[in-house]
Amino acid sequence: MNILPIILIDGITFASWLFLVSAGITFIFGVLRILNVAHGSLYAIGAYLGATFILKFAGQEQHGWITLLLLLLAAIVVGLTLGPLIERLFLRRVYGEDEVIGLLTTFALFLILEDAVRLIWGIEPYLVEGPYRLFGRVRMAGIAFAGYPFLLTIVAILAALLLWFVIHHTSFGREVTCVINDREMAGALGINVPRIDLMAFALGTFLAALGGAFTAPMMSVEPGMGASVIVLAFAVVGIGGLGSIGGAALGCIIVGIARASAVQLFPEIELFVIYALMVAVLLWRPQGLFGAIELRKI
Amino acid sequence: MIDVQNVSRAFGMLRAVDDVSLSVGEGETVGIIGTNGSGKTTLLNLITGYLQPTSGRIVFQGTDITGLSPRRVTALGMARSFQIPQLYTGLTVLDNILIAIATHSGRSADFWTPIYRSDCVTKADELLALFGLRDRAAATVSDLPEGGRKVLDVALSVILEPKVLLMDEPTSGVSARDKFSVMDTLMPALKRGRVTTIFVEHDLDIMERYAERAVAFDGGKIIADGPVADVLARPEVRRAVLGEG
Amino acid sequence: MSEPTIHRSLPLAAISAFAVIAILPLFLSDWISFLIALALAKGAVVLGVVLLLRGGLISFGHALYFAIGAYAVGFLANRFGIGEALVGLPLATIISALVAAALGLLLMRFRGIYFAMLSLALSMILYTVLIKFYDFSGGTDGLSVRGFTLAGATPARPGLVQYYLVLGLTAAVIYVGARFLASPLGYLMQAVRYNEIRIEYLGASANHAILGSYVVSGAISGLGGALVAYLIGHVSPELAFWVSSGDFVFVAVLGGTGSVFAPFIGSIAFEFVKNYALKFSPSTWQLTLGVFLLVVIYFQPQGLWGLLTRLRAKPQ
Numbered sequence: 001m002n003i004l005p006i007i008l009i010d011g012i013t014f015a016s017w018l019f020l021v022s023a024g025i026t027f028i029f030g031v032l033r034i035l036n037v038a039h040g041s042l043y044a045i046g047a048y049l050g051a052t053f054i055l056k057f058a059g060q061e062q063h064g065w066i067t068l069l070l071l072l073l074a075a076i077v078v079g080l081t082l083g084p085l086i087e088r089l090f091l092r093r094v095y096g097e098d099e100v101i102g103l104l105t106t107f108a109l110f111l112i113l114e115d116a117v118r119l120i121w122g123i124e125p126y127l128v129e130g131p132y133r134l135f136g137r138v139r140m141a142g143i144a145f146a147g148y149p150f151l152l153t154i155v156a157i158l159a160a161l162l163l164w165f166v167i168h169h170t171s172f173g174r175e176v177t178c179v180i181n182d183r184e185m186a187g188a189l190g191i192n193v194p195r196i197d198l199m200a201f202a203l204g205t206f207l208a209a210l211g212g213a214f215t216a217p218m219m220s221v222e223p224g225m226g227a228s229v230i231v232l233a234f235a236v237v238g239i240g241g242l243g244s245i246g247g248a249a250l251g252c253i254i255v256g257i258a259r260a261s262a263v264q265l266f267p268e269i270e271l272f273v274i275y276a277l278m279v280a281v282l283l284w285r286p287q288g289l290f291g292a293i294e295l296r297k298i
Numbered sequence: 299m300i301d302v303q304n305v306s307r308a309f310g311m312l313r314a315v316d317d318v319s320l321s322v323g324e325g326e327t328v329g330i331i332g333t334n335g336s337g338k339t340t341l342l343n344l345i346t347g348y349l350q351p352t353s354g355r356i357v358f359q360g361t362d363i364t365g366l367s368p369r370r371v372t373a374l375g376m377a378r379s380f381q382i383p384q385l386y387t388g389l390t391v392l393d394n395i396l397i398a399i400a401t402h403s404g405r406s407a408d409f410w411t412p413i414y415r416s417d418c419v420t421k422a423d424e425l426l427a428l429f430g431l432r433d434r435a436a437a438t439v440s441d442l443p444e445g446g447r448k449v450l451d452v453a454l455s456v457i458l459e460p461k462v463l464l465m466d467e468p469t470s471g472v473s474a475r476d477k478f479s480v481m482d483t484l485m486p487a488l489k490r491g492r493v494t495t496i497f498v499e500h501d502l503d504i505m506e507r508y509a510e511r512a513v514a515f516d517g518g519k520i521i522a523d524g525p526v527a528d529v530l531a532r533p534e535v536r537r538a539v540l541g542e543g
Numbered sequence: 544m545s546e547p548t549i550h551r552s553l554p555l556a557a558i559s560a561f562a563v564i565a566i567l568p569l570f571l572s573d574w575i576s577f578l579i580a581l582a583l584a585k586g587a588v589v590l591g592v593v594l595l596l597r598g599g600l601i602s603f604g605h606a607l608y609f610a611i612g613a614y615a616v617g618f619l620a621n622r623f624g625i626g627e628a629l630v631g632l633p634l635a636t637i638i639s640a641l642v643a644a645a646l647g648l649l650l651m652r653f654r655g656i657y658f659a660m661l662s663l664a665l666s667m668i669l670y671t672v673l674i675k676f677y678d679f680s681g682g683t684d685g686l687s688v689r690g691f692t693l694a695g696a697t698p699a700r701p702g703l704v705q706y707y708l709v710l711g712l713t714a715a716v717i718y719v720g721a722r723f724l725a726s727p728l729g730y731l732m733q734a735v736r737y738n739e740i741r742i743e744y745l746g747a748s749a750n751h752a753i754l755g756s757y758v759v760s761g762a763i764s765g766l767g768g769a770l771v772a773y774l775i776g777h778v779s780p781e782l783a784f785w786v787s788s789g790d791f792v793f794v795a796v797l798g799g800t801g802s803v804f805a806p807f808i809g810s811i812a813f814e815f816v817k818n819y820a821l822k823f824s825p826s827t828w829q830l831t832l833g834v835f836l837l838v839v840i841y842f843q844p845q846g847l848w849g850l851l852t853r854l855r856a857k858p859q
Contacts, residue, residue, distance in 0.1 A: 093841055099656045100601050104796060105840055107789055111833030118826040197851055231667055231785050248654045271671035278664040283649060286657050346735055346744070372746040382745065386737040401747040409728040434687075451613055458745065478674035 005141035007260040013149035015249075015256030016156035017218075020211030021229055022236040022248045023163065024204035030180045030243030031200040034091060034102035039208050040230030042082065046209025047216040047225065048117060050074035051126040054216075058130060067131045068151075071213040079206025087201040095197070110226070118223050125220035132217040135288060148218060155214050159207060163245055166203075176200055180243065235278040241291025283298035299324045299494045300345065300462060303316040305354030307344055314340040317354070317520035322462075325492045329499055329509030329526065331539050336515040338498045342464050346378050347371045358462070377460035381467050381498075383451035385439045390421035391450055393504040395422040398457040425522070428483060429453045430476065438464065449480055456484070463488060469504055477501075481508055514539060521529055557804065565710060578814050580702075580709040581774050585609075585791070586810035587716050587767030591760040592722065592795040593806050598753060599736035603659040603788050604666030607646075608639045608761045610783035612768025615639075617686040617778035626690030629706065632769050638647060639765020640758055647757035649652055651750040653753045666783055673780035685779030707803070709770050713807065716763055720803040723759060783836050792830060 008185065025039045053070040094105050135147030167173035178186040179196050187193045212225075219225075236255050241245025255274050262270045269276075281289065302320040306313060315337045321533045322328055330331040331336050343349040345356055347368045365370055372378075386394050396413045399421055400406065429449050439447060448471050455463060469477040485508045488495050499505050505512060505526060512529035514522040516538040522529045529535055568576040588609050595602050615635035620626045627653070647666060648654045653661055673680045691701050698704040731752040734742050739749040772778050781787060790813070798809030820828035 035660075092835065098599075100599070100659065101840065103601065103603075103656065103659060103835065104792070107792070108833040108836035108840065111829040111836070113833075115826055115828070115830035115833075119830075125824075227786055231663070234660060234663060235667075236666065239659075242656070268675040269671075270669060273677065275664045275668040275671060277660065279649075279668065282653075282657065282661050282664070286653060348740075368740075369746055369748055372744055378744055384732045384738050384741040386741065389733060393730060393733075397727070397730050398745050401731070401742075405727045406731055406747040406752065407728060409723045409726045409755060409759060411727075412722070412725040413727050414725065443756045454741070454745065482835050496776050522791040 002141070003264045005143060007257065007264055009140065010263065011253070011257035011260035013153055013256075014259055015252035016149070016153040017211065017215060017251060018229075018232060018236055018255065019156045019252045020159055020214075021208050022240075022252060023159065023235040023245050024207035024211075025233050026237045026240065026243055026248045027163070027207070027245055028119070028201055028204040029237070030245075031176060032091065032095065032102070032197055033062070033099055033183075035099065035234075035242070036204070037103065037106040037230060038086070038109035038113055039106075039204070039233060040226030040228075041110050041117065042078065042205050042208040042226075043212035043215075043229055044117055044221075044223075044226035045082065045113065046075050046078050046212030047079060047221045048121050048126065048212075050119070050216045051128045051221045052212030054128045054130060055126070064134070065138055067134070067217075069129075071131065071216065072210070075206055075210035075213045078209035079172060079202050082209075083202030083205030085196050086205070087198050091201065092194070092197070105142065110230075114223070114226060117226075123223055123226060125222035126216070127220050128217050130217065152218075155210065159210065160245075163207075167245075171197075206275060232274060235274050238278045238288055239281045241288025243292065244288070244290035247288055247290035299326075299359060300356040300496075301355075302341075303355045303357065305341075305351045305356060306345055307340055307349060308352045313518050315344060315351075318518070318520055320513060320520065320523070322494060322496060324461075325489075326511060327489070327495045327497075327509055328511045329497055329505045330513045330515060331499060331502070331505060331530075331535075332515030333539060336538075337518040338515050339466055340518075341515075342378060342466055342496075342498065345371075346376060346464065361522070368499065372458065372460075375461035376464065377455040377458040378464040379448075379452045379455040379468060381470070383444075383447040385450060385454070387440045387449060388438065390436050390438055391426070391431055391442070391446075391539060392419075392422060394439060394450060394454060394458065395425055398454045400449055402458050422534060425453055425457060428487075429480060445473050445476055448472050449476070452480075453482070456488075459491075460493065462494045462496070465495070467498055467500060469499070469501055477504065478507075506530065561710070561714065565707075568703055568706055574712075576706050577702060577774065578818055579811065580706045581771065582613065582811040582814035583709050583713045583807055584767050584770035584774060585794075586713065586807035587770070588764040588800065589649055589791050589794045589806035590716065590720050590803065590809050591764030591767070592791050593798070593800050593803060594732070594756050594760040595753075596721070596764075597729075597736065597800045598732040598756060600654065600753065601659045601792060602662045602760075603785065604662030604664070605760075605764055605791050606783045606785065606787035607662075607666035607669050607778075608643065608764035609768040609771070609787065609791070610666075610669055610778075610780075611639050611642055612636070612765030612770075613767070613772040613778045613782050614673070614680065614686070614768075614813070616772035617688050620688045620690055620772075621681075621686040624690065626688070627692045627695065628773060629694055631773070632712075632766060635769030635772075636762050636766045639768070640762035643758045643765075644754075645762025647754040647761070650757060651753040661697075663785055666788055667785060670780055670783040670785075673783055680780070683778045683780060685777055688776050688778060691773050705770075705774055709774070712766065712770065716766065717803055717807070721762070723756075724803055728752060728755050793836060796836065 009049065021039060021043050025036055050071040053074050054067050056066045057070055090105060090109060094101050132148045135151055136295050137144045138147045138150060167177060175191045175196050178189065178191055179193055183193060188215060236251040237248055239254060240251030258273045258277055259270055262273045300322045302318060305315060305318050307315040318341065331420065332338050340349065342513045344351050347370065352364050355362060358376065361374065363374065391456060399418050400413055426435055431446065431450060431453065434446060448468065452468050454463060469481065472480065478537055481504065488526065509526050511524065512526045514521055514529055514535045521538060522532055522535045553636050564579065567579065588605060592602055592610065612635040615638050616631040619631050619634065644800045650658060650661060675685060693704055693708065695846040730744065731747060735752055742749045794813045795806060798805030817828060820831060
């Protein structure tokens with residue numbers, strides 16, 4: 001059996017799944033200079049809320065395209081509520097501090113949110129397979145693949161396009177680019193930096209929740225899903241370069257293909273390759289493939 | 299001692315140091331003057347290896363040191379103090395001195411003997427007395443006024459007992475009263491130790507008092523090089539540095 | 544911290560505390576004694592993190608050495624049938640030191656967030672190896688650590704013997720740690736946080752200072768892991784997971800970097816709070832920790848001693 005198509009397709013769908021979360025993390029880092037450990041929890045909350053919406057509003061059978069809309073809605077709700085809340089209440093105080101302080105703050109938030117999820121949704125897994133069944137199976141290159149992951153790929157591509165459009169063709173995007181390049185200068189130029197910070201974090205949160213929501217039909221939604229995804233996202237973002245969305249996309253594809261190859265050829269190293277790749281890239285280019293180096297002046 | 303040969307350093311279109319050649323012999327005391335941005339600090343950065351020249355060579359005691367890191371250059375016998383003092387801001391004055399003493403005596407890998415060993419503390423004490431910092435030994439550097447920090451920065455470079463000492467505006471920020479007292483103690487001591495001294499200064503009084511030879515910078519180039527009195531009297535120097543005429 | 548603790552005689556408080564801890568098992572239950580021993584062993588790992596934190600470096604992957612030390616003991620006991628602590632402990636420490644030396648050569652060039660990420664990746668590599676290579680490591684089941692002996696003798700009350708073993712080694716680690724903090728390398732590590740340029744211009748190497756500290760840090764953390772392996776009697780891949788590293792960072796930050804005792808005090812507080820919080824309400828103890836950490840970060844009580852203010856005092 002020809003494994004190349006399997007590796008390619010498996011790799012791309014895995015990359016798509018990862019892209020939504022990692023794009024959010026790297027974007028937030030670019031704007032706020034904070035590496036958001038709690039991003040995994042936001043992903044999980046997106047999944048839980050998506051699952052809840054479907055179970056409540058799509059009936060027993062979880063039929064139809066409405067389920068997809070509900071997932072999108074869940075992501076939007078998380079992005080619009082939790083995003084601004086976290087940014088305003090918790091992150092605002094630590095801007096301008098060392099990046100390591102930001103890391104500790106978001107780690108604290110991660111701890112809080114992990115338990116918040118347990119308190120709200122309990123510890124039993126949620127299963128919402130309706131949307132998954134909607135897409136059945138697809139034949140490609142003579143092999144039958146599950147259809148749903150392709151939807152995920154489409155969502156990821158749409159999200160990437162949306163990001164690209166926003167950044168390059170809206171005034172918000174121009175202002176964000178300014179802030180990413182030089183926060184102080186942006187403020188001096190009259191840009192409302194706090195507002196940009198808020199909107200950027202909300203957007204990043206939305207992306208994470210979107211990833212979580214659309215993942216919900218694919219696996220059981222349970223505690224700890226955030227913790228596992230966040231390290232994968234870190235690996236991707238480390239490879240691609242902190243702050244670079246294009247880098248995150250490339251990192252996702254590299255990691256996706258590498259992992260898919262391992263699964264087919266040497267299953268024991270499936271997870272190992274991801275972190276080995278990260279170490280290899282960081283050793284070769286400490287700032288990642290597309291990251292920026294910072295020099296000090298005296 | 300130091301031979302700067304046709305050294306240039308460009309930052310994009312800007313030539314911060316433009317084809318500069320300078321030869322300083324052992325034991326000389328040279329003062330460098332020039333307005334801000336004329337290339338003085340960049341020259342020090344180039345000589346000590348913090349920046350790479352885009353062209354040219356730097357030779358120190360016969361060894362080509364072009365492109366060597368500051369660590370290697372320091373190990374060869376050059377020390378430097380900074381325009382903006384480079385200090386361990388969260389530690390005390392005494393800590394800063396002790397760390398310098400420890401690294402100078404090759405104990406930077408020592409993880410067992412205390413840094414507050416009595417012989418080191420005595421040596422530190424002497425140094426603090428020399429620089430008038432004794433009563434502020436226990437102060438955290440970030441609490442020190444700018445003048446004190448400047449003096450400490452100079453002290454750290456002196457601890458290294460270098461063959462060549464480069465100082466970048468050693469008295470800027472130091473109060474008028476302390477300026478002269480520190481330099482009056484320091485410069486003769488350097489002379490006695492036959493330390494080749496190159497210092498960058500704005501203050502013409504300091505220049506006249508302590509330098510034997512003056513080098514004037516303007517726009518990245520040397521426009522005058524000779525005995526202090528001569529150089530400072532030249533109209534083109536006075537125009538470039540003081541804005542006269 | 545600029546005043547050396549080594550030049551005063553060990554504070555009376557520390558000696559009294561040790562004396563009290565030494566006689567506790569006579570009065571308290573086996574479970575509490577176990578918790579204290581566990582906390583002290585983990586405290587050693589936290590001290591490892593603190594040694595680096597003083598240089599402004601956060602290791603988000605110290606669970607690596609924790610796991611290496613633990614699994615060294617685990618392999619020895621499980622695969623080779625050697626449960627002798629006098630073999631296992633030095634072996635674990637040496638292996639950890641060697642790994643730290645090798646990895647330190649890579650890590651020493653990194654700072655800030657990149658150091659954190661790379662250290663995280665390295666620990667996750669170990670985690671993925673431990674999880675997947677079942678024949679090698681026992682996979683998610685882990686390895687049982689049986690047959691603990693000390694100097695060849697199988698103790699009638701292993702828990703008690705282990706307690707005093709941990710206590711003794713804790714004292715030793717504290718002594719080594721205190722000497723390290725007061726030494727040129729210890730001070731140079733602080734200097735790394737404040738001004739690397741000055742270090743280079745004194746003829747020393749910031750990278751080498753970091754390497755030296757990293758090796759000592761890895762060794763101490765590995766020893767902590769080895770002790771935990773004997774205490775718990777079992778090792779599993781979770782020891783290497785990033786959340787485990789996070790816990791060590793948490794205690795390190797809470798206790799602060801100012802004193803060699805802080806990691807152990809913080810660790811004891813952490814283990815006890817965790818133990819009772821888990822029993823009382825399993826779904827809120829992480830939340831409590833998180834809130835605590837936020838309070839410390841925002842308001843800088845003694846616990847976050849110097850970390851915030853010093854990191855804020857960036858050199859120009």
